[in-house]
Amino acid sequence: MPFRDRSSFKVFKSPQVQSGSVDGRNIMAMRHAKGPSTSASSTCLSAEVYNDVLLQKQDEIFKLGQDMTRATTEGHYKKAASLRKHLREARQEYDTMIEKRVEYLAGVKQEQLTESWRSMRCRFEKRFIEERKRIEELVATTKNRLSAEHEREVAELEEAFTNETADPSSVLELYVARVDED
Numbered sequence: 001m002p003f004r005d006r007s008s009f010k011v012f013k014s015p016q017v018q019s020g021s022v023d024g025r026n027i028m029a030m031r032h033a034k035g036p037s038t039s040a041s042s043t044c045l046s047a048e049v050y051n052d053v054l055l056q057k058q059d060e061i062f063k064l065g066q067d068m069t070r071a072t073t074e075g076h077y078k079k080a081a082s083l084r085k086h087l088r089e090a091r092q093e094y095d096t097m098i099e100k101r102v103e104y105l106a107g108v109k110q111e112q113l114t115e116s117w118r119s120m121r122c123r124f125e126k127r128f129i130e131e132r133k134r135i136e137e138l139v140a141t142t143k144n145r146l147s148a149e150h151e152r153e154v155a156e157l158e159e160a161f162t163n164e165t166a167d168p169s170s171v172l173e174l175y176v177a178r179v180d181e182d
Contacts, residue, residue, distance in 0.1 A: 050101060057094045064090055 068083035 054094070054097060054101075057090065057097060061087065061090045061094060 064087040068080050071080040
């Protein structure tokens with residue numbers, strides 16, 4: 001990865017590199033005044049710590065670049081070559097750190113998506129089970145109603161059949177009684 005211009009990212013001076021002030025504020029004091037994070041989430045804390053490490057690595061790369069340029073302009077070519085080697089290693093470490101962070105964040109995002117899918121699936125399964133139960137209850141209710149209607153019809157038919165096949169004289173008496181009423 002080619003070395004980026006310092007203006008492409010915000011640089012905080014690390015304690016190892018240089019202490020100083022920007023806009024009248026002491027950077028060292030700003031870092032130490034911040035203290036431990038009050039965040040309840042440990043992932044936020046680790047992200048803050050990781051970002052601090054990345055900033056320190058950026059500071060180191062910038063400082064090595066300055067030192068290498070100074071050594072070259074002053075004619076200390078062996079020192080410049082040594083600093084160039086350290087600069088290359090620092091850039092590789094920085095790139096590796098960024099790649100690992102991207103992989104970690106991708107894993108976290110994948111985990112969130114997996115959790116989201118799990119949640120959606122659980123909701124769907126719950127709704128499916130509730131709907132299945134409602135359908136089973138509806139089928140059972142309909143079955144019971146139809147069964148009761150069928151039993152009532154069978155009972156009426158049995159009663160009608162027994163009335164017709166019963167003692168013909170009683171049927172005749174009922175018939176005569178009805179005719180007399182008319």
